């Protein structure tokens with residue numbers, strides 16, 4: 001077998017084409033900047049592009065006279081700006097500080113009509129309009145936390161019934177009424193199998209809210225990585241017998257999830273366990289998964305609704321069932337989300353925290369995603385918030401075309417981990433390096449549950465350090481013209497987490513309207529899935545060609561070019577090379593002779609003929 005070490009591949013980096021078209025060309029802050037930008041060539045090229053845009057549009061004409069200057073640095077004026085713009089949701093104890101984003105009053109006035117249009121679109125969406133026109137779907141995640149808002153009684157009943165079923169099932173599992181066949185008599189573990197929107201919300205919530213000793217501990221299989229899957233199953237060990245496997249897939253046909261399920265089912269067989277007695281599915285009615293569940297008689301099935309997208313499904317059974325099984329108060333999550341929904345229905349920009357976020361994003365990224373969003377929660381339990389937001393924001397906003405069919409290549413890149421940890425990693429670059437981002441700090445006021453705090457040194461607790469690090473980083477970044485938003489909550493509770501999720505869901509929806517894109521589909525993802533399917537189909541052809549050659553002459557070996565020609569895929573020779581490299585590395589039934597670092601020298605053969613396959 002050939003040794004294939006030393007091979008590497010590199011990918012060219014592609015800069016998005018931020019062309020602007022259609023009626024809603026972005027209002028560009030450069031025309032009315034209060035902020036002094038660095039003298040980078042980027043600034044100049046943007047400025048040139050902007051002046052060209054301005055000449056084509058009417059809506060920003062008057063803004064050229066807007067005041068010029070830098071980010072506000074005078075402490076008194078900055079404090080006034082802070083107080084002036086501070087948003088507070090009293091009941092939720094949530095604050096939003098946008099003072100460190102340099103938008104001007106003129107910019108806000110100019111954006112006002114767009115916001116009114118966005119509010120109108122959101123109102124229609126909530127009333128059941130087909131807000132996802134490409135897929136002909138309604139967008140109803142807001143109804144999940146207040147079923148009365150659903151546009152018809154049938155949907156209301158579906159929502160309420162599902163919530164009741166989730167609560168009843170979780171209670172029954174926790175109390176031991178529903179139990180595994182094993183002698184342990186109680187489910188102790190959850191293995192969640194799902195990917196993307198069917199994993200990220202449950203992962204975030206588990207990390208944020210699961211108690212230290214939950215009634216059921218959760219693990220995730222969120223990939224088709226065999227080693228990752230083996231690791232999760234090995235970690236469960238004998239507890240597989242008391243593991244409730246929740247398979248989550250809206251479509252019920254996502255290959256990674258299907259593979260995870262098949263792998264887990266194999267592990268159950270090998271352990272002599274009956275999977276159906278421990279399997280639960282969350283999926284759309286009549287999906288492939290739903291039908292499998294029915295036929296095999298799994299423990300339970302919960303519905304995913306056509307009108308809830310994966311990335312906004314945390315408040316559906318997708319997020320609620322795993323959370324409830326871990327002892328999280330899901331009704332509190334729903335209350336937090338519903339309260340935030342109410343607040344973000346305001347049509348007064350200053351009173352609508354989601355609109356304020358969208359305003360900041362538009363300003364900071366020029367309405368074209370020219371800057372990245374760095375999300376920094378200063379709280380370990382919120383670690384996965386940035387990963388969760390990465391999908392919510394990037395899959396929603398990262399679109400090639402706007403609603404009028406203009407090529408816009410929209411989006412905002414999101415990344416982040418947590419403070420103060422990141423201060424010892426990449427914040428050096430944020431402070432002094434390439435200026436291609438804005439930060440969102442997530443601040444949690446309560447350091448520890450009451451009664452547990454102590455002073456590390458006179459007058460100073462461990463939490464004071466965390467607080468100091470956040471404030472220090474925010475100030476140091478601002479001093480170097482790096483803009484930031486700060487979202488503050490009192491504590492990480494089911495209610496505040498529900499509110500945070502709802503806040504960002506709405507902000508994404510509003511921002512999508514501002515830039516005139518469909519936030520609720522993901523056509524680009526389909527392209528990758530299709531291409532992956534083509535690779536696997538090519539692999540089957542390669543194996544068939546090698547088998548045919550072996551059947552003709554067991555000693556016959558083929559060059560890559562010969563394989564490509566016989567596959568009628570001469571242009572796919574590189575992919576054929578990668579297929580052979582991968583199969584050889586995994587001791588599959590092929591032999592590759594030669595130097596794999598010199599692909600032309602490779603000779604590949606199977607060594608044995610599979611007659612059945614030949615005539616298959």
Ligand SMILES: O=P(O)(O)OC[C@H]1O[C@H](O)[C@H](O)[C@@H](O)[C@@H]1O
Pocket residue numbers: 195196197198248249250251252253254257310311395522525
């Ligand atoms: O829930 P599923 O249908 O399995 O989909 C899981 C995920 O896969 C897709 O590729 C989409 O990009 C995601 O939005 C979705 O959440």
